[in-house]
Amino acid sequence: MSGVTLLDGPVGTELERRGLLLPAPVWSAQAVIERPDLLSAIHRDYAAAGAQVHTAATFRTTARALRDTPWAARWEELAARAVALCRAAVTPGARVAGSIAPLEDCFSPQLTPDDAALVREHAALAGALARAGCDLLLVETMPTLRELRAAARAAAATGLPVWAAVTLGPAGDFFDAEGLRAARSAAADAGAQAFLVNCSGVEDVTDALAVLARSPAPAGLALGAYANALFAGGSTPEAYSAAAAQWRDSGADILGSCCGTGPAHIAALKSRLSG
Secondary structure (H helix, E strand, O other), X not given: OOOOEEEOOOOHHHHHHOOOOOOOOOOOHHHHHHOHHHHHHHHHHHHHHOOOEEEEOOOOOOOOOOOOOOOHHHHHHHHHHHHHHHHHHOOOOOEEEEEEOOOOOOOOHHHOOOHHHHHHHXXXXXXXXXXXXXXXXXXXXXXXXXXXXXXXXXXXXXXXOEEEEEOOOOOOOOOOHHHHHHHHHHHHHHOOOEEEEEEEEHHHHHHHHXXXXXXXXXXXXXXXXXXXXXXXXXXXXXXXXXXXXXXXXXXXXXXXXXXXXXXXXXXXXXXXXXX
């Protein structure tokens, strides 16, 4: 696909689309507990669509997210189960990424915990995901530079490859041009191999990648994107793949999709990139 690595699409909104209720703050971890069959089916569908990297449903398998559930003391077991389900469902040889999400709400940067909590809790999850056998760690949907830096450092300390992503938020205003460039530099300094923009509107991702393309990237740092299709009222697979082709032209070589998309979007993306 012209040197592009194809990431999969979302698990959470796809679980909801298929009828599973996902109460906050447990969110997609609910499927690991209650509907591993449905979760496995989604992973298989992304594999059939052509995804090369698959993200395990560890977005909320943390002690913090599970603190009011019977799984609070067994969060590492749940994370390992999510990784195993993903591994068993996808094409042999495909890479499995462990998701490391913000400790609190992705779209509420003001809730970002203090530095000590960030270091401690991200290190705990990163270590658990490494022990579970992940091929890489995906630090994603980070709403603040402070948490991006802490999570990426914790992930890199495991020795696994790290991709680090920020969200621009529903209104596209979490990171301005200077903030984006600072986040990219912070990801590289922390030891990440790629910097991505995720869970942001399609047009916001297009604008962000254009900003990044206008300034030199840290040596050896790949660029990627996977957008949230819900913010602009939805995006058909064809429209999404057309936008992603623009991202590739802006230098992105890791492409996938985020909330509000599904396997059809990944299939369309593969078709366009292979054409």
